Amino acid sequence: MSKMRYSRRSLLKTGAAAVAASAFPAPMIWAQEIKDITLRQFGTGVSNLNDVAVKVKEDLGFTLEMTALDSDAVTQRAATQPGSFDIADIEYWICKKVWPTGNLQAMDTSRITNYDKIVGIFRDGKLTPDSVIAQGTAPHTVGFTSGPGGTDFVQEESGWMTLIPTIYNADTLGIRPDLIGRPIDTWAELLNPEFRGKASILDISSIGIMDMAMVCEAMGEISYGDKGNMTRDEIDRTIAIFTDAKRAGQFRAFWKTFDESVNLMASGEVVIQSMWSPAITAVKARGIPCVYQPLKEGYRSWGGGIGLSSGLSGMPLDAAYDYINWYLSGWVGGYLMRQGYYSAVPETSKQFMSADEWGYWFEGKPAQGDITSPTGEKLAGPGDVRDGGSFEERMGRVACWNSVMDENQYMVRKWNEFIAA
Amino acid sequence: MQRLLKSPHVTGWLLASPVALVLAVFLILPIVMIAVISFWTATEFAIVPAFSFENYQFLFGSSVTYRVFLNTFRYAAITWAITLALGFTIAYFLAFHVRSQTWQMVLFLLCTIPFLTSNIIRMISWIPFLGRNGIANSALMSWGLIDAPLEWLLFSDFAVILAFVHLYTLFMVVPIFNTMMRIDRSLLEAASDAGASGFQTLVNVIIPLTKPGIMIGTIFVVTLVMGDFITVRFMSGSQSANVGRLISNDIALLQYPSAAATAMVLLVTVLIVIGALLRLVDIRKEL
Numbered sequence: 152m153s154k155m156r157y158s159r160r161s162l163l164k165t166g167a168a169a170v171a172a173s174a175f176p177a178p179m180i181w182a183q184e185i186k187d188i189t190l191r192q193f194g195t196g197v198s199n200l201n202d203v204a205v206k207v208k209e210d211l212g213f214t215l216e217m218t219a220l221d222s223d224a225v226t227q228r229a230a231t232q233p234g235s236f237d238i239a240d241i242e243y244w245i246c247k248k249v250w251p252t253g254n255l256q257a258m259d260t261s262r263i264t265n266y267d268k269i270v271g272i273f274r275d276g277k278l279t280p281d282s283v284i285a286q287g288t289a290p291h292t293v294g295f296t297s298g299p300g301g302t303d304f305v306q307e308e309s310g311w312m313t314l315i316p317t318i319y320n321a322d323t324l325g326i327r328p329d330l331i332g333r334p335i336d337t338w339a340e341l342l343n344p345e346f347r348g349k350a351s352i353l354d355i356s357s358i359g360i361m362d363m364a365m366v367c368e369a370m371g372e373i374s375y376g377d378k379g380n381m382t383r384d385e386i387d388r389t390i391a392i393f394t395d396a397k398r399a400g401q402f403r404a405f406w407k408t409f410d411e412s413v414n415l416m417a418s419g420e421v422v423i424q425s426m427w428s429p430a431i432t433a434v435k436a437r438g439i440p441c442v443y444q445p446l447k448e449g450y451r452s453w454g455g456g457i458g459l460s461s462g463l464s465g466m467p468l469d470a471a472y473d474y475i476n477w478y479l480s481g482w483v484g485g486y487l488m489r490q491g492y493y494s495a496v497p498e499t500s501k502q503f504m505s506a507d508e509w510g511y512w513f514e515g516k517p518a519q520g521d522i523t524s525p526t527g528e529k530l531a532g533p534g535d536v537r538d539g540g541s542f543e544e545r546m547g548r549v550a551c552w553n554s555v556m557d558e559n560q561y562m563v564r565k566w567n568e569f570i571a572a
Numbered sequence: 573m574q575r576l577l578k579s580p581h582v583t584g585w586l587l588a589s590p591v592a593l594v595l596a597v598f599l600i601l602p603i604v605m606i607a608v609i610s611f612w613t614a615t616e617f618a619i620v621p622a623f624s625f626e627n628y629q630f631l632f633g634s635s636v637t638y639r640v641f642l643n644t645f646r647y648a649a650i651t652w653a654i655t656l657a658l659g660f661t662i663a664y665f666l667a668f669h670v671r672s673q674t675w676q677m678v679l680f681l682l683c684t685i686p687f688l689t690s691n692i693i694r695m696i697s698w699i700p701f702l703g704r705n706g707i708a709n710s711a712l713m714s715w716g717l718i719d720a721p722l723e724w725l726l727f728s729d730f731a732v733i734l735a736f737v738h739l740y741t742l743f744m745v746v747p748i749f750n751t752m753m754r755i756d757r758s759l760l761e762a763a764s765d766a767g768a769s770g771f772q773t774l775v776n777v778i779i780p781l782t783k784p785g786i787m788i789g790t791i792f793v794v795t796l797v798m799g800d801f802i803t804v805r806f807m808s809g810s811q812s813a814n815v816g817r818l819i820s821n822d823i824a825l826l827q828y829p830s831a832a833a834t835a836m837v838l839l840v841t842v843l844i845v846i847g848a849l850l851r852l853v854d855i856r857k858e859l
Contacts, residue, residue: 223825227826351809356825397811403727404727404808404810404811406809406810407810414699418703419705420703420704567818567821570810571636571640571818
């Protein structure tokens with residue numbers, strides 16, 4: 152009887168535990184299993200924030216693993232390695248390429264608590280009932296599919312979403328007002344000979360070509376059918392204009408990474424260039440004046456969202472829906488808004504921002520006190536107003552969405568020629 | 573067994589096998605794979621096994637390729653000429669002017685100190701130095717030599733070559749210094765006794781005897797410059813292209829087969845250059 156060496160005490164303990172387990176079975180097991188769940192998310196650096204993973208563990212209990220990649224690698228991974236992720240944090244134009252592969256699953260909007268509060272841009276494409284839908288890959292055009300298992304896109308709110316929108320913004324040119332000394336109000340200024348040797352553009356072909364198109368159209372040189380889907384002829388003419396400018400010494404340099412754009416601007420090598428919102432913040436944080444200049448032709452905009460891997464099912468899928476609902480419930484939105492991005496459900500984010508922050512970032516009102524980033528750096532002082540103004544003023548003036556063209560490979564080759572010219 | 577191991581033939585093979593294995597796995601195999609993939613085709617997300625000349629056809633059919641290769645050769649040639657002049661002078665000074673062996677070693681080590689820091693750091697540190705409001709421009713302006721900042725100091729071919737020279741001169745100094753140190757000093761005395769001037773000794777004795785060192789340095793510099801992409805990208809502000817950047821652009825856009833094809837063409841070009849160089853000097857004979 153060697154194996155029956157239970158002491159009375161240990162028998163009692165086990166017994167008590169068994170009674171407890173049978174009395175409240177579900178929550179205990181559920182809490183335990185939720186803890187064991189790990190969701191693997193990957194995406195571009197903008198919204199893959201460690202703070203989010205920490206907060207998820209705190210609020211929801213499961214583990215979120217984040218991998219940050221550049222947008223080319225993100226596209227490749229979403230398209231070719233569906234088993235390597237549970238949640239894809241991608242941009243809408245990437246979705247256009249990836250969705251048809253069937254690696255993501257449609258999301259049931261009836262399970263999204265705040266679905267009705269998601270801004271119109273991601274539902275019917277209209278911010279306000281009379282907005283005009285911009286060119287390029289507008290998010291709502293690739294935001295819905297016909298049903299579970301669908302690999303197509305439908306234009307109406309079908310109840311099945313491809314991506315749940317999370318983050319978006321409107322991009323424009325950044326300028327150094329102290330070195331320019333006069334108002335700038337059009338994209339055409341990028342090629343103004345006045346700034347010869349002091350201009351820059353980003354060397355990422357898919358985005359760079361759109362900034363070029365905004366400039367060429369503003370100059371009145373080319374009128375595009377769709378800047379987000381150019382014909383070969385439009386690509387040729389656009390690149391030709393910029394090649395001439397490059398040969399004439401218009402550009403000081405091209406940038407490829409965030410920090411390069413910050414250094415070019417902060418050192419005064421460049422006074423006008425394509426730029427991203429957090430880069431402006433980084434220049435300002437060094438005490439150097441820098442403006443994210445609103446231009447009369449409008450903004451080039453982009454949006455990102457999270458999609459679920461088609462391999463996700465059962466409890467991890469439920470956890471993923473919890474995650475999405477949590478994402479839209481305001482904490483992340485507030486965090487992103489205080490970085491200068493916009494949240495898909497602004498009204499929930501409002502609860503996680505002070506009235507002054509909400510006024511400054513969303514309503515375009517002058518700041519009352521110091522405005523700080525989520526990590527505590529001072530971004531603006533009393534009386535400062537956000538460049539471009541309120542949410543409606545900025546997102547209501549989108550001229551073009553980031554997109555992928557049918558002639559993408561041709562465009563890339565022409566882009567290489569431009570760099571080598 | 574004993575006799576087999578003692579046979580010089582077998583020992584030779586055994587001694588050579590570790591390095592042969594390493595080279596086979598880490599050099600030959602990757603190159604073979606690159607060669608194979610260069611014949612594949614790519615869609616936007618995937619590479620597809622095939623046997624297609626499409627990549628090469630596009631490469632040789634595009635004027636960009638020729639321009640970029642020409643530019644790569646230009647960088648290599650200019651960098652080579654400058655590093656050779658500098659390297660030879662420095663090595664000559666160390667080998668023939670510095671008499672004490674201790675000082676020779678001290679000065680030689682001094683030359684290598686910058687190489688204890690990272691390549692990239694040494695290159696990037698030029699950027700604030702040469703910039704529009706950088707130290708170089710403000711110094712020149714405060715001395716009254718120029719009125720306006722010199723724009724061509726940074727983000728230009730000048731900056732690229734400057735960085736190359738800075739990064740690679742040591743690769744010229746070391747082999748030349750090494751061969752110079754092996755020159756029998758009595759040959760120089762003999763030349764002097766026979767009435768040769770300093771210049772004649774240099775041209776007729778020292779340079780011919782230093783050729784293997786020059787050649788080794790040349791191979792280093794030329795291959796390094798031709799294979800580089802990061803220096804060109806940073807110092808030209810992405811405004812100039814060389815073959816390395818062409819390859820890195822392709823990789824960024826997931827066009828691996830096209831990148832592989834460009835890499836093969838570059839490899840063959842560099843091998844031809846080295847082959848031609850080795851025809852000029854038989855390194856093995858002269859070492």
